[in-house]
Amino acid sequence: xxxxxxxxxxxxxxxxxxxxxxxxxxxxxxxxxxxxxxxxxxxxxxxxxxxxxxxxxxxxxxxxxxxxxxxxxxxxxxxxxxxxxxxxxxxxxxxxxxxxxxxxxxxxxxxxxxxxxxxxxxxxxxxxxxxxxxxxxxxxxxxxxxxxxxxxxxxxxxxxxxxxxxxxxxxxxxxxxxxxxxxxxxxxxxxxxxxxxxxxxxxxxxxxxxxxxxxxxxxxxxxxxxxxxxxxxxxxxxxxxxxxxxxxxxxxxxxxxx
Amino acid sequence: xxxxxxxxxxxxxxxxxxxxxxxxxxxxxxxxxxxxxxxxxxxxxxxxxxxxxxxxxxxxxxxxxxxxxxxxxxxxxxxxxxxxxxxxxxxxxxxxxxxxxxxxxxxxxxxxxxxxxxxxxxxxxxxxxxxxxxxxxxxxxxxxxxxxxxxxxxxxxxxxxxxxxxxxxxxxxxxxxxxxxxxxxxxxxxxxxxxxxxxxxxxxxxxxxxxxxxxxxxxxxxxxxxxxxxxxxxxxxxxxxxxxxxxxxxxxxxxxxx
Numbered sequence: 001x002x003x004x005x006x007x008x009x010x011x012x013x014x015x016x017x018x019x020x021x022x023x024x025x026x027x028x029x030x031x032x033x034x035x036x037x038x039x040x041x042x043x044x045x046x047x048x049x050x051x052x053x054x055x056x057x058x059x060x061x062x063x064x065x066x067x068x069x070x071x072x073x074x075x076x077x078x079x080x081x082x083x084x085x086x087x088x089x090x091x092x093x094x095x096x097x098x099x100x101x102x103x104x105x106x107x108x109x110x111x112x113x114x115x116x117x118x119x120x121x122x123x124x125x126x127x128x129x130x131x132x133x134x135x136x137x138x139x140x141x142x143x144x145x146x147x148x149x150x151x152x153x154x155x156x157x158x159x160x161x162x163x164x165x166x167x168x169x170x171x172x173x174x175x176x177x178x179x180x181x182x183x184x185x186x187x188x189x190x191x192x193x194x195x196x197x198x199x200x201x202x203x204x205x206x207x208x209x210x211x212x213x214x215x216x217x218x219x220x221x222x223x224x225x226x227x228x229x230x231x232x233x234x235x236x237x238x239x240x241x242x243x244x245x246x247x248x249x250x251x252x253x254x255x256x257x258x
Numbered sequence: 259x260x261x262x263x264x265x266x267x268x269x270x271x272x273x274x275x276x277x278x279x280x281x282x283x284x285x286x287x288x289x290x291x292x293x294x295x296x297x298x299x300x301x302x303x304x305x306x307x308x309x310x311x312x313x314x315x316x317x318x319x320x321x322x323x324x325x326x327x328x329x330x331x332x333x334x335x336x337x338x339x340x341x342x343x344x345x346x347x348x349x350x351x352x353x354x355x356x357x358x359x360x361x362x363x364x365x366x367x368x369x370x371x372x373x374x375x376x377x378x379x380x381x382x383x384x385x386x387x388x389x390x391x392x393x394x395x396x397x398x399x400x401x402x403x404x405x406x407x408x409x410x411x412x413x414x415x416x417x418x419x420x421x422x423x424x425x426x427x428x429x430x431x432x433x434x435x436x437x438x439x440x441x442x443x444x445x446x447x448x449x450x451x452x453x454x455x456x457x458x459x460x461x462x463x464x465x466x467x468x469x470x471x472x473x474x475x476x477x478x479x480x481x482x483x484x485x486x487x488x489x490x491x492x493x494x495x496x497x498x499x500x501x502x503x504x505x506x507x508x509x510x511x512x513x514x515x516x
Contacts, residue, residue, distance in 0.1 A: 014476075073485050095478075095486050114458055116476045121465055127457045155454065164448040165455070167490050167504075172441035172455055173462040174477030175507045176434045181471035181514070183430035190422040196413065197423070197430055198467065199385045200372055204431045205463050207379055209456065213439035218272075218374045219432030220353075227331050228353050232425050241510050246425075248506055249433045252499050256439070 002138070004088070004146045008063040009033045010055055010078060011070035012040035014117035015092050019067065022125040024048050026149045034058040034082075035070070060085035060104075065146070067111060072096045079104050088139050094166025098133055098159060109134035109143055112162060113151075116173050129153040131162055182242055214256075221253035260396070262346070262404045266321040267291045268313055268336060269328035270298035272375035273350050277325065280383040282306050284407045292316040292340075293328070318343035318362075323404070325369060330354045337362050346397050352424025356391055356417060367392035367401055370420060371409075374431050387411040389420055440500055472514075479511035 006029045009016045020030055032051035033041040045052035060066060060083050069092040070078055082104055089101050090109035101108035110133040115123065130147040132154065134140035140156060147154040157165070180201065184194045207216045220228040229250050236243040264287045267274045278288055290309035291299040303310035318324060318341050327350040328336055340362055347359050348367035359366035368391040375381065388405045390412065392398035398414060405412040415423070438459065442452045465474045478486040487508050494501040 071481060072483055095489055114454065116458060116461055116465065116474075121469065123461065129454050129457060153454075153457070157450070161448045161450055163489075163493060164444050165450060167493060168441035168444040168450075168455055169458055170477055170490065170504070171437045171444070171500075173458050174475070174479065174511070175503075176437045176459070176462055177466070177471050177475055177477075178507055178511050178514075179429045179434045179437070180466055181475065183426035184471050186422050186426040186429070190419045192415070192419055192423060192426075194470075196372065196387050196411075197426055199387060199411070200374060200427055200431050201434070201463050201466070203374055203381065204434055205459050207374065208435070208438055208459070211379065212452075213435050213442050216374075217432070217435055217439065219428055219435075221432065223329060225330055231353055231421075232428065235421060235425060241513070242429075245433075245506060245510065246428070248503060249436055252503065253432070253436050255499070256436075 002064065002142055004064040004142050005029055006031050006062065006064045008058055008060075008066045009035075009044075010058065010066060010068040010082065011035050012037055012044055013069060013071075015069040015113065016067070017044065018117050018123055018125070019069070019092070019113065020044060020048060022150045023146075028146070028149075031063055032058065055081040056083065058082050060087055063087055065090060065143075067092065068101070069093075075100060076103075088134075088142070090134075090143065094169060095163055098135065107134075107136055107139055109139055110159075110162065111143060111147070112166075114165060114169060116169075116177075125150045126152050129155060131155050131157050131165065133157060133159060133162065182245070186242070217253065219253070221250040222257060224254060260322065260400055262322040262400050263287055264289050264320065264322045266316055266318075266324045267293075267302075268316065268324060268326040268340065269293050270295055270302055271327060271329075273327040273371065274325070275302065276375050276381055276383070277327070277350070277371065278302060278306060280408045281404075286404070286407070289321055290316065313339040314341065316340050318345055321345055323348060323401075325350060326359070327351075333358060334361075346392075346400070348392075348401065352427060353421055356393065365392075365394055365397055367397055368417075368420065369401060369405070370424075372423060372427060374427075374435075383408045384410050387413060389413050389415050389423065391415060391417065391420065440503070444497075444500070475511065477511070479508040480515060482512060 008031045012035045030048050030050050033044045034053050034055050035041045041052040055078055066089045072093050084104050088107045089105045090111040098108050098110050112131040114129040128151050130151045132143050266289045270293045288306050288308050291302045292311055292313050293299045299310040324347045330351050342362050346365045347363045348369040356366050356368050370389040372387045386409050388409045390401050
């Protein structure tokens, strides 16, 4: 097994920001940041005393691993710019096929950290599950070795599993956050601070550490309390978006208990 | 101000279970548990060395406060059974009008703990916001005094605010939990343990302690990554309920950023 010692990043978004930091702290050499946004690549490069440039300036053969972390719909175009080399190349996407990377190198892989990253928010990588795939067995072993340096939760999965994990992540993180957004907006309209609802949110996630979500379900829908549901819907009639979401999810909660 | 020293409970569900425990621990005398379910009222009564019985057996005038915690649609019928007395009476509902209690006593009130309770799950009451309303000022003061014995977060609110808080709670707790249920179900179908997604869920709620949910939003919808959204929808085509929810919430996230 060849150990991964030198990593190059393509893209300078949230995942690159957090992943480069923790790799740097684990004594991995970052040979540079490459992307279309000169400002952010330069900023990262200064932070870790390394190079930056356009994707076409990446010296692909100097890296043991190229990590591409850009929006899914930008990756194909980007791959045409990077000088090809038979080096290990991984993307960090939850849904993108591993094979899109084949254009650049046959040694394709996926390095998917299952987490929601915001630039402004610090994060402890040790607790972040990292989902790995690689076309070649030796590369998978090398990636596993690298991943275990930064996380205690490293999994080898297949593409079908990764896709479902990503969809599950959208429901349990992105959609959940949107529920919080709606709650905050409703409270703001009554001049009630969002803080008031924080302990409830904490307990909701605390509960499912020991209970299955099915068993932890509370609220008017699971009680089949149609009077309260109707009252809430009446109350939301001037907010048609929230009305629609309330109605649909309540309907499905009721249906799921039959 | 008359101090509340003796409390009677009507109903023996999750709220009564947790609230009676913390009041008992705060040296409030519980004069009894009354309700239609003899088994659960008896169990609670034995735990706190007190009486139990049918609602019609409650000696209303012996209590400083009667707390009624039953499903919203059961309360009116129950109130007809309880012997009337001009004592302070409060319900614990997020959406029910305070005035429904007037049939029994003009000294009506609301004692609404904003939390999701499951019988099997221990809870620290100190951190639970308690929302108070009372028809008479002196009763509000007495309730506030009682509430502060068990919680650090006591709020006086009006009915309109309480209703909106309850709806916000449905979104941020009940609907959120249903998102977790969908995630668990999707993972189970691929034989991926739900544990994998727990750090993501934790971070999602952790983030909104410092960021507004609007600013914390991540995922394909907020990135306007329509390819990924379409791929996820294709992948969910055999699960029409999840497909419908995915489509609607993504649509609203996209719309909310315009």
